[in-house]
Amino acid sequence: MRVYFLLSLICTTMTAFAQLTPYEASQKKATATYSEAIAYYQKLATTFDKQAKLMTYGQTDFGKPLHLLVLNRDGIFDVAKIKQADKRVLLINNGIHPGEPEGIDACMMLARDLLKQGQLPKDVVICIIPVYNIDGSFNRTSTSRANQNGPLAYGFRGNGKNYDLNRDFIKTDSKNSAAFQQIFNAWQPEIFVDTHTSNGADYQYTMTLIPTQKDKLNPTLSNYLTQTMLPYLYQEMKEKGFELIPYVNSVKETPDNGISGFMESPRYSTGYAALHNTIGFMPETHMLKPYDQRVESTYKLLETYIALVERDAKTIGENKKKADAETASKTTFTLDWKLNRDQFDEIEFKGYAAKYKPSEVSGLERLYYDRNEPYTKTIKQWNNFEPALTIEKPIAYVIPKAWSQVVQLLKLNNVKVSQFKKDVKLALEMYYIIDFKTAQKPFEGHYLHSAVKVEPKQQNIQCYAGDYVVYVNQKTNRYIVETLEPQAPDSFFNWNFFDSILGQKEHFSSYIFEDTAAQLLKDNPSLKQKLEAEKAKNSELSKSAYAQLEFIYKNSDYFEPTFMRYPIGRLVKEIELDIK
Structure with a gap:
């Protein structure tokens, strides 16, 4: 009777969800x-509270x-304890562009199926952000993505402030x-x-893939990505009926x-994830394929990631530790990259014939x-990038306390920050901005x-008690350097912080400065x-x-050194x- 009761209870619990x-x-x-997604996850976490928690x-x-949503077979949801248990963390983000919602639906089914079927991995904790751009998801229509085949309605790319959140990291x-x-x-995936x-273009594939750019990734991580991860993903997805292709970023009008x-x-x-030595992927389903196929391909790809991370959990963990240690001791950092247009690979591509005909709108071509003329051909892929700008890291950066927003973001990214205990004058290397371009x-x-x-x-710079010191000997060095060096493409300087x-x-x-000059x-x-030479x-x-007065002024002690x-x-x- 007791066994029957337990079986009934288990069946009831499974049926309940x-x-x-x-x-x-x-x-x-x-x-x-x-609202539906969060309610669904709340019920899921309540039903399977030993292995799921919604935070x-x-x-x-x-x-x-x-x-x-955190899924852990062991029922541990404390980050520190999970790290102590040497488990890998796979973080999945959905709905950064709510008009692209395949991941939202795929993850809801995937989380349910993993829990119901008792298939959570042993060595991997799965973290799912149900909907990232909550603001945009409420701005729901069926017209904002003019080139997309379903679903019936979906959210908008911009958030509540009309920001594209995939430009805001x-x-x-x-x-x-x-x-x-x-x-x-917190989770450090x-x-x-x-x-x-x-x-973009039309072609036969349902799923395309953008991995972290291999050349900018730490070499240990890059080798694992290119030699192990990508071959596995491509092979498995082909066997599952959704053959992958690199994201179709055509060099001309068509991918041919x-x-x-x-x-x-x-x-x-x-790109943000790479600053923290996290291997990132941006799967892009093809907008013209039926929505159910796009969701299914996303489901199967996420399923494949879980299997791969579980299989290689130990290797992935060792690679991350090695990459972090190398980053902490690294002295030279690349700030910018350029595509090598002389090197290319040849890959198989399954597309459709590109043709031209008179437009019914303009009458022009x-x-x-x-789609009645599918083809398979070999095309070129340019995917080798070279350093365009490198710098030698300093021992430390000194940040005046007035620039608090910068310090807050550094701390948010686990950067260790110290402060001067008292006023001090230091010999520092200071940058003068001598040229830059600004978008119109x-x-x-x-x-x-x-x-x-x-x-x-x-220069000898007066520093004050409370000013900040950031030593560049941390595993977060890439984040430190690529935000604080003004030449970096996404530096805080380039984003107008300064x-x-x-x-x-x-x-x-002029009439007063004449005598002084x-x-x-x-x-x-x-x-x-x-002056005479000039x-x-x-x-x-x-x-x-006036120009001569200006020249004298700028070459005198009267001119502000902070300009x-x-x-x-x-x-x-x-x-x-x-420091403290």
Whole structure:
């Protein structure tokens, strides 16, 4: 009788959570709303409370916290204990673009099936963000993705502040990004997957894949990615009926002419993950395939990741530890990359014939893909990147306490930060911004800088009690360097954190400064000689009294030394600091 009761209880529990997801209940035509997804996960976590827990982190711009479902066969949900147990962490992010919702629906089914069937992996903890862009998921229509085949309705790309959250992982303008970084840096995943839907050409594949760019990844991680992970993923997905192809980033109008790799800078989720030596993937289902096929391919790909991470759990853990140690001791860092256009691979590609015909709208020639003419051919793939800019790391960066936003983001990313106990004057290498370009139109709320050139100068800088010191001997070195070096594409400088230094704060009145300038020339023969030399080179300077005063002013002690000076100093010589 007791055995019968236990069996009945187990069957009742399993049946209690046998209900379909909203996607399944709609005959696989609709995607779950945010409210439906969270309610579903809440019930799932309650039913399987020994192996599933739904947590919340921070807030989003929509006023709701970010949820995280944690699946662990051992029933341990404390991060420290999980790390002590030497388990791998696989983090899956869904709905960063809520109009691309395959991952939302696939993860709901996958979590249920793993729990119901007792198939949670032994050595892997699975963390799922149900919906990242909560704001955009509420902005639900069936028209915002004009080139997409289903589902019936879906969310919008922009969040509550109209930010594309997959451009926000460094600047962190959104609360969503801050909450995500809490999750990421608490759980420190070895593998990260961010689910998406593509745009672009038409072809036969349902699923395309963007892995972390191999050349910028730590060599140990890169070797494992290219030699083990990708071959396994490609083989397994082919056997499961969803053959993979690299993301179709066509070099010309159609993919027949070849495709190129994608260099995801740290503004993107997988680029951000790489700063922490986490291997990232951005699966992109093809927007024109039926929605049910896109969800199924996402489900099978996520299933494949879990199997792979479980199989190689020990190797993945050892690789991550080695990469972190190498990053902490590394001295040279690449800030920017360029595509090698001379090297390419040849890959098999299954596409459709690209043709042209008169447009019914304009009457002019238009491109279309003829699905009645599928083909298989060999195309070129350019996917080798080379360093375009490298720097030698300093011993430490010194950050004035006024720049608190920078320090907050460093701390959020597990960067160890110290502070001066008392005022001190230090010999630091300071950058002067001598050239840069600024976008003419705003991008994600910023007039983004680029092509930054700096002139380093050794200066004695007054530092104050409470100013910050960041030693560059940490496993977070890549995050430190690629945000604090202004030349890096996604540096804090390029995202306008320091634009106030680009404006001069003091100046002179000509009629008063005339006398001061004359005295400066009398007292400083070398300055006069410098002025005459400049006049000889520049005839326009000789014709302008104001320009000559300006020259003298800028070459005198009256001119503010902080103008165009990047405020974060580089400590390049070993010295014992009085810090806490």
